Amino acid sequence: MKQWGKVSIMLLAVALMVVLSACGNKTNESTNSGSNAANQTGDNATNQTGEANQANEAGTTNDSKDLDALKGKKIALIMQFNTGTFSSQYIQGVKDQAAKFGGEVQVFASDNDLAKMSSNLDAAVNQGFDGILIDHGQAGALEAGIKKALEQNIQVVVFDADIKIPGVTVLQQDDQKMSEMTLNKMSEDIGGKGSIVKVWVAGFAPMERREVAYKAFMESNPDIKQISAFGNANNPAMDAQSQMEAVLKKFPNKGDITAVWAAWDEFAKGASRAIQQAGRTEIKVYGIDMSDEDLQMIQDTASPWVASAAVDPISIGSVQVRYLYQKFNGDQTDETVVLTPSMVKREDLPALPEKVSTSQLSQYVEGWGSNDQGYTDTLKELEASAAK
Structure with a gap:
């Protein structure tokens, strides 16, 4: 009985050692597993951060490259006159x-010669300009050249010409509105x-x-x-002056002519000079378009020119360039962009x-x-980048 008791004690001790050993192994496995999981989580977080940094660096680089690609563009400005x-x-x-x-412009003046325009x-297309701006002109003289430009991936934006070619954006002033504004002001006065x-000229x-x-007004x-x-x-201003002088001789009496409506500021300048030189300043002139020279004539109380409807000519040029750069950037642009006019009246100006x-x-x-038409966020970034 004593021997059996000793054996029993020994068996219990062995069993206890086996249990303790198993528990120790489980604890180590659990600890190692947690440690490995933590290490894996840390590694993943590090990898994700690295990938995010790489993505940000790539994005910055791509954005920078996109802006750099828009710089140094060579632009041709083809003008009818x-x-x-x-x-x-x-x-x-x-x-x-x-x-x-960051671009540069070369002007091609055509002296009101459509064949020369x-x-x-064609010369601008053959010289490989990146983009072409067109000022006025007629479809018959321009369509073949514009299509040739587009075939060579040269972007085109037109101002005040009746062009209807897919892929070409056409800017125009709200011409009917300008007529209405000046004619209504004339009627009121x-x-x-x-x-x-x-x-006017056709x-x-x-x-x-x-x-x-x-026509609708009349x-x-x-x-x-x-x-x-x-x-x-x-030579519109000089021609308008000489023709207005002839009209004044045909209608020599005060009251024969009440007012002159001129569909272009060059016409208004010429007519105004003829009227002023003839001393017929009871005749008032209403024009369309505006420049610094025009503005000073309207300010002058001795001048018969009293009002004009217009869009800022500097703004017109700026907007046209913006739409060209949108095309350079691959943006979708409207086929027609209408520029809103303002009414400039002598009574609103200082003397x-x-x-x-x-x-x-x-x-x-x-x-x-x-x-600020056409002035996208990308173009604002380009302007800031080019200024550095």
């Missing part, structure tokens, strides 16, 4: 905006009746749109009579000798010069 200060300020708007994006367009002279898309509004205002009409796009420029006109005319 570059007559007068409106055109010079429009060119300024084009060049200034392109420069802010077509040739200039002359009491809804009188004899007027129209200075063959230009904006002129044709302005004529639509003019039909609804039977007490306003047109007694003469003329207009020539070649001379205080001269107001178009850059200051926003102080006196609501909405002037504040156009």
